[in-house]
Amino acid sequence: MKKIVISKFSAVLVAAAIILMGGMTVSASAETANDNYNLYCVQCHGSAGTGKGINAPFLAVAPRNHTDPKAMGELSDANVALAIKEGGSAVGKSTQMPSWKHSLTDAEIKDIVALLRQKCKCTGAAK
Amino acid sequence: MIKRGITVFALALLLAVPSAFAADGAAIVKKCGSCHKLTGPAAKTIKEVRERKAPDLFYAGSKFNKDWLVGYIQNPTVIRPAGTVYANHIKTTGDTDTVVTPPKCESKLSAGDAAAAADYLMTLKDPKMKTGVAKLGEFSNAKAKMLIIKTEACNGCHQIQGNGGVSCPTWEGIGKRLNPDWVYSFVQNPEYWDPKIWMGKRDLDEASVQLIVNFIAAQK
Structure with a gap:
């Protein structure tokens, strides 16, 4: 009888942990990096990430080519995250890159930085 | 008598028709x-x-x-x-x-x-939106353009006076289209209206918001 009670209690604990972990995953990053990139970034940086989005011809400064390993490799992950969060002016670049801090969570920005590393096939410079 | 009755009936019909077909x-x-x-x-x-x-x-x-x-x-x-x-x-x-x-x-x-x-x-309103907040009047077009084009780069996504990006609504005729009070609200917090809008919210002071609202209202 005691064993059955303990095993039921354990099952409840495991179920609660699964629910909590699931909830944490959702709240940490509600949207995937790809979905966020395709909605917020592609308009300027383009579907291929080469900086040739539909708005690019109208910008005074060409959007960053996310597939360029040399240029992207010179930037640290923290620098890229700061540019996304606070905008281009925060990293000494164009004000045409806006701040996305009200649209994206820190976790989503971190996921986008990881996605950009896949696009450039490069690692970030040391801070 | 019959003629008079017909006339009254015809008049009543004429008056009734517009509402019946409104x-x-x-x-x-x-x-x-x-x-x-x-x-x-x-x-x-x-x-x-x-x-x-x-x-x-x-x-x-x-x-x-x-x-x-x-x-x-x-x-x-x-x-x-x-x-x-x-x-x-x-x-x-x-x-x-x-x-x-x-x-x-x-x-x-x-x-x-x-x-x-x-x-x-026009009956579909958001009761939470503040009205009477847009203060339209004289404004500096040069200052507005400096803010809108140079600082905030709104033209990166919007066509403004014939030039600009295409991912967002054109500003051509936008002053005729939009209620200035709604523009005031949207510029301050676009995500209130559209949580996943691809326009990053700007942290603008009151004077800057009013300058943008005035410039937009002037694009007829």
Whole structure:
């Protein structure tokens, strides 16, 4: 009888942990990096990430080519995250890159930085 | 006596006809629901946004100027060069994106139906939106352009005075289209109206918001 009670209690604990972990995953990053990139970034940086989005011809400064390993490799992950969060002016670049801090969570920005590393096939410079 | 009766009947009929055939704005607008969202809330996920066919209308009475609405729904024009959701209307050739011509609103209402539809749309308001907040008056066009073009780069996504990006609505005629109080609210907090809008919220001071609102209101 005691064993059955303990095993039921354990099952409840495991179920609660699964629910909590699931909830944490959702709240940490509600949207995937790809979905966020395709909605917020592609308009300027383009579907291929080469900086040739539909708005690019109208910008005074060409959007960053996310597939360029040399240029992207010179930037640290923290620098890229700061540019996304606070905008281009925060990293000494164009004000045409806006701040996305009200649209994206820190976790989503971190996921986008990881996605950009896949696009450039490069690692970030040391801070 | 019979003649008099007929005359009275005819007069009564004439008076009754306009109301009997008056357009039902709500019924007309209901048809727009196949593309436009007529009840809130706004899309909260990117998936929902990508499914959007046309702009939300459930706060049309807060957003639009009625006179513009009456004209537009008789003869819609393209406001969003890359469609309602630009991401759904791009084609990639090599490494370059171009706009695929988006579908155009086919609505072409008569003047009477358009007036009735606009009357109904103007009842769809967000009660939380503050009114009387846009302070229109004299403003410096040079200062406005400095803020809008150089600092905030609104022209990166919006066509402004014939030049600019295409992922967001054109500012051509925007002063006729939008209620300045709604512009005031949207510029301060676009995500209040559209949680997944691809326009980053700016942290602007009151003077800057008013400058933008005035510049927009002047684009007739």
